[in-house]
């Protein structure tokens with residue numbers, strides 16, 4: 001609408017990577033066009049060409065500093081798939097524990113540190129009555145250990161010093177006078193207090209991955225298993241990283257994860273959502289096409305949907321009753337398009353399956369764009385406008401992530417997911433359709449953190465039982481030597497990363513990587529237009545959102561942040 005304004009958010013902060021968003025508002029401040037773009041390219045797929053496939057995990061893991069091992073896990077699975085390598089049961093349990101601990105960690109950090117400030121106003125928390133805050137907490141999270149009025153008074157005093165010093169740090173540049181913030185001061189103080197608690201606790205979670213992977217954020221991985229030995233009869237001094245001391249430590253952190261998510265995260269989520277019910281209807285509605293590859297194999301080496309504890313499937317255009325099977329080796333299913341991406345294909349009217357994928361950078365600003373090669377002032381979305389390719393599933397733009405997994409799992413009748421979703425819908429007194437919203441996406445992530453923490457315990461128990469039964473194997477090196485490999489093979493590895501479905505496709509020729517393509521969660525969600533002009537999930541979800549103040553577009557942040565975007569991943 002020419003009578004409205006153009007609003008630019010660049011950079012979008014509290015995400016990983018570099019993202020710009022432009023929207024056009026109509027005369028009533030309603031978003032009528034949305035364009036999102038990834039503004040930095042990394043080139044990992046190009047860097048990988050000609051390298052040793054057994055090293056690929058170490059390169060691709062550097063795609064991101066947030067989703068740590070998930071690219072590495074996807075990579076070792078792709079190589080194992082290509083070469084027919086089976087891994088020991090213990091390796092499967094350890095990989096699952098690492099992946100699940102990442103889910104819990106990422107979701108917790110996202111909720112409190114990347115997303116909460118879209119809903120919670122720390123400046124308003126200064127007006128709270130600590131006694132009333134204590135009562136509120138005892139009502140919404142009765143099992144939380146710190147609930148006294150004095151505890152909240154102390155936090156408020158710290159916060160006041162912070163605000164009065166003018167050094168707001170992580171709370172700087174918020175729209176703290178915007179009427180879009182709806183929480184009463186006591187809920188704000190409770191949530192800010194938990195923001196600080198979560199900041200402290202999250203560093204404990206990563207220790208799980210340092211035990212099994214030697215370090216974090218980029219732990220060590222291994223084609224054929226995991227690179228850590230087991231010796232439960234010895235102690236730390238005996239040199240095996242997996243011993244009774246370290247396993248007890250993991251058990252303790254796992255239990256604390258369950259407690260933190262159940263006593264703090266989920267109650268906060270429900271409390272905040274109850275004040276923002278408008279965001280459970282309409283606001284941030286996406287195209288309702290959802291995709292999940294599935295993950296967390298119960299038994300080792302079986303990647304069929306029945307053995308995957310996280311669901312696999314596709315839902316198209318909101319037709320929930322039909323969950324389509326997904327096949328990552330079918331050349332007609334996953335394809336990437338580039339007519340609006342800064343890459344070159346021979347024929348850009350067609351998409352390419354990742355086994356035949358091409359990554360050739362080609363930066364140019366469209367004719368209607370304004371700016372220079374180093375500074376964009378206005379995007380022309382009819383031309384190339386993003387470093388993100390446009391992946392499509394059978395030609396459809398898809399949303400991936402916790403919301404997709406939870407809706408697909410729910411429709412498949414997954415008992416655990418159904419119980420959680422039904423409980424949340426009942427607690428908030430809203431129908432199933434409320435899930436297709438900005439807050440629905442945020443809620444699905446919280447429920448999944450609870451699920452993942454519980455499953456982490458399941459696999460830890462399974463690992464310990466297997467070791468006690470006498471199996472200490474963690475790696476299969478039978479096919480590690482490239483001399484044993486066929487001259488040409490291809491494979492695919494997949495996971496459910498915290499932000500959604502992740503796939504790596506590899507072609508190996510004469511022992512070296514011939515082609516390596518990653519199709520990443522935020523590549524799906526943040527994709528630009530495709531050859532048909534279909535918009536991606538970020539763009540679709542912003543349409544028709546009303547913005548209270550065009551110069552303070554907190555509504556745009558709410559919806560974009562609800563996806564937990566990772567632009568470093570998306571552009572890789």
Ligand code: NFC
Pocket residue numbers: 016063064065066067070071497498499500502520521522523565566567568569570
């Ligand atoms: Ni980065 Fe990612 C990986 C993405 O695949 N998107 O969840 C994962 O980052 O966070």
